[in-house]
Amino acid sequence: MKIFSAEQLYEADKITLEKQQITSAELMERAGEQVFQWLHQRLNAAQVPIHIFCGIGNNGGDGLVVGRLLIQHGYNVHTYVVNCSDKRSKNFLINYDKIKNVSKKWPALMKSEADFPQINSEDIIVDAIFGIGLNRCPDGWVKKLIQYLNESNAYKLAIDIPSGLYANMPLDNAEAVLKANFTVTFQTPKMAFFLPETAKFAPNFDVIDIGLDESYLNSEEPLAQIISKPQAQKFYKPREKFTHKNTYGHVAIVAGSYGKMGAAVLSSTAAFRVGAGLVTAYVPKCGYQILQNSLPEAMVVSDKNETILSEIKFDFEPNSIAIGMGIGKDEITVSALKHFLSEVKVPLIIDADSLNILSENKKLLKHIPKNAVLTPHPGELKRLIGPWKNDYDKLEKTKKFSNKHKVIVLIKGSYSITVYGDKLYVNTSGNPGMATAGSGDALSGVIAGLLSQNYDPLLATVFGVYLHGLAGDIAAQDLGYEALMAGDIIDAISQAYLELFTKPEEEEKGQ
Numbered sequence: 001m002k003i004f005s006a007e008q009l010y011e012a013d014k015i016t017l018e019k020q021q022i023t024s025a026e027l028m029e030r031a032g033e034q035v036f037q038w039l040h041q042r043l044n045a046a047q048v049p050i051h052i053f054c055g056i057g058n059n060g061g062d063g064l065v066v067g068r069l070l071i072q073h074g075y076n077v078h079t080y081v082v083n084c085s086d087k088r089s090k091n092f093l094i095n096y097d098k099i100k101n102v103s104k105k106w107p108a109l110m111k112s113e114a115d116f117p118q119i120n121s122e123d124i125i126v127d128a129i130f131g132i133g134l135n136r137c138p139d140g141w142v143k144k145l146i147q148y149l150n151e152s153n154a155y156k157l158a159i160d161i162p163s164g165l166y167a168n169m170p171l172d173n174a175e176a177v178l179k180a181n182f183t184v185t186f187q188t189p190k191m192a193f194f195l196p197e198t199a200k201f202a203p204n205f206d207v208i209d210i211g212l213d214e215s216y217l218n219s220e221e222p223l224a225q226i227i228s229k230p231q232a233q234k235f236y237k238p239r240e241k242f243t244h245k246n247t248y249g250h251v252a253i254v255a256g257s258y259g260k261m262g263a264a265v266l267s268s269t270a271a272f273r274v275g276a277g278l279v280t281a282y283v284p285k286c287g288y289q290i291l292q293n294s295l296p297e298a299m300v301v302s303d304k305n306e307t308i309l310s311e312i313k314f315d316f317e318p319n320s321i322a323i324g325m326g327i328g329k330d331e332i333t334v335s336a337l338k339h340f341l342s343e344v345k346v347p348l349i350i351d352a353d354s355l356n357i358l359s360e361n362k363k364l365l366k367h368i369p370k371n372a373v374l375t376p377h378p379g380e381l382k383r384l385i386g387p388w389k390n391d392y393d394k395l396e397k398t399k400k401f402s403n404k405h406k407v408i409v410l411i412k413g414s415y416s417i418t419v420y421g422d423k424l425y426v427n428t429s430g431n432p433g434m435a436t437a438g439s440g441d442a443l444s445g446v447i448a449g450l451l452s453q454n455y456d457p458l459l460a461t462v463f464g465v466y467l468h469g470l471a472g473d474i475a476a477q478d479l480g481y482e483a484l485m486a487g488d489i490i491d492a493i494s495q496a497y498l499e500l501f502t503k504p505e506e507e508e509k510g511q
């Protein structure tokens with residue numbers, strides 16, 4: 001599935017009307033009908049009061065369609081027009097008349113705070129105030145209405161997008177956005193649903209296919225590609241019968257320092273679990289016994305230095321290398337990294353302390369090999385690319401960095417985003433239980449293990465992040481979020497592979 005901008009959706013809307021020879025009112029009916037069905041399936045004719053707040057644009061028009069259909073099915077509906085201006089869209093007016101014909105009275109006109117209705121906590125609020133046509137920050141009594149609705153404990157369903165949120169622009173004021181429990185969004189999820197500053201307003205959403213023109217959408221460059229199960233299934237490379245361990249490659253995990261040897265253990269184990277043929281951990285001397293004891297399947301090469309890495313040199317040819325987990329930032333390690341980067345030729349993942357070393361020694365950036373994968377969490381990213389004004393600025397700066405240095409940058413977090421030049425891939429697996437020490441080390445091992453199996457670097461990153469998140473989701477089913485530890489994610493990688501092929505889902509039409 002792809003994420004499109006508001007501008008692209010308006011264009012798709014226009015082309016759809018021409019190609020399908022339908023009116024915009026018919027398209028609105030199609031959209032509103034599906035939102036009605038969504039509610040109807042869940043409410044099953046329950047007589048709970050439903051308060052529908054309609055703006056004066058097409059989002060409000062959608063709200064009026066939903067209201068009319070609910071009334072026709074015997075629901076207990078209260079419809080309000082949030083009269084933020086005297087203008088009305090054509091389709092708003094068409095549906096304003098239609099709802100009157102059904103309910104025999106006009107919706108209540110709201111003009112100030114005095115018109116705010118009483119809402120009980122068992123009621124339902126439908127937010128159809130503003131959609132993707134929002135063009136400025138809600139203010140005055142309309143902002144107060146949004147705050148009033150937010151204070152209510154009633155369940156809030158937003159149509160298309162929570163009012164006050166832009167589809168793909170930075171937030172004006174978090175105090176003027178409806179906090180929806182659920183959003184039913186048309187055709188494609190909006191970029192705002194996936195970014196830390198705005199995702200909290202749309203924590204749950206369903207996408208409704210309103211049949212916008214597929215050929216147009218397929219020809220357009222999306223803002224981002226969403227990675228979920230159907231995509232991940234396509235990424236998977238099945239194993240062939242007459243293969244051997246060398247077919248699946250040799251991973252080198254360059255990690256660990258005194259007191260942080262667990263990072264090397266976790267990454268190496270994850271590389272095995274994801275299917276690497278051979279794994280060698282390259283660690284300071286003090287890690288030798290630890291690795292041999294905790295992961296007998298791995299080979300271990302130790303640095304001559306007891307506690308930190310002082311030289312990164314292999315007497316074998318790895319197929320992929322993950323470097324940086326728990327290595328610290330000692331001067332000796334910095335110069336070892338410098339030397340290593342100027343010589344390395346194999347697919348590479350740069351994580352954790354090696355990212356911080358790069359941030360503190362920017363001239364090293366020119367040595368990073370093409371298509372290396374950098375896996376910063378937001379703190380590491382900030383050190384690498386500098387501060388950003390908002391989430392969109394962060395993405396633009398990361399794209400610039402990716403283009404300049406010809407690298408893949410994975411911004412980790414909830415909805416991790418892979419940035420490859422100007423392209424964005426938004427991951428949908430994972431959960432807050434994964435916010436625990438070592439889960440990033442596990443991810444580096446996963447990506448290294450896929451690289452060694454000949455997945456190309458972009459695919460290894462995007463697929464690896466999905467698998468890692470899915471393993472976290474599977475582990476959380478048994479353990480809950482709090483108890484989840486990085487080792488549990490690694491243990492669940494096997495289930496994640498199996499889950500990928502149980503109950504196959506169909507790719508959404510045309511996306």
Ligand SMILES: NC(=O)C1=CN([C@@H]2O[C@H](COP(=O)(O)OP(=O)(O)OC[C@H]3O[C@@H](n4cnc5c(N)ncnc54)[C@H](OP(=O)(O)O)[C@@H]3O)[C@@H](O)[C@H]2O)[C@@H](O)CC1
Nearest residue numbers: 013028057058059084130131132133134135136137138160
């Ligand atoms: N695209 C599709 O495929 C389909 C889209 N559909 C639906 O259409 C929705 C988009 O509708 P839309 O373009 O009419 O814009 P919408 O969000 O209703 O608001 C615009 C109105 O609000 C006003 N206004 C804006 N900001 C304001 C503020 N801060 N404070 C006060 N007023 C403000 C602005 O007024 P103005 O700036 O002109 O003063 C204008 O009148 C979309 O989200 C979806 O629900 C479906 O029906 C079918 C298929």
Ligand SMILES: Nc1ncnc2c1ncn2[C@@H]1O[C@H](COP(=O)(O)OP(=O)(O)O)[C@@H](O)[C@H]1O
Nearest residue numbers: 377413414430431432434435437438439440441
């Ligand atoms: N709230 C969350 N939802 C989904 N995934 C998360 C969440 N918090 C963390 N993660 C994932 O867990 C990993 C954490 O990585 P990182 O911060 O580098 O941890 P560490 O340095 O402790 O190994 C990343 O892959 C990240 O995407």
Ligand SMILES: [K+]
Nearest residue numbers: 127130161163
């Ligand atoms: K809305």
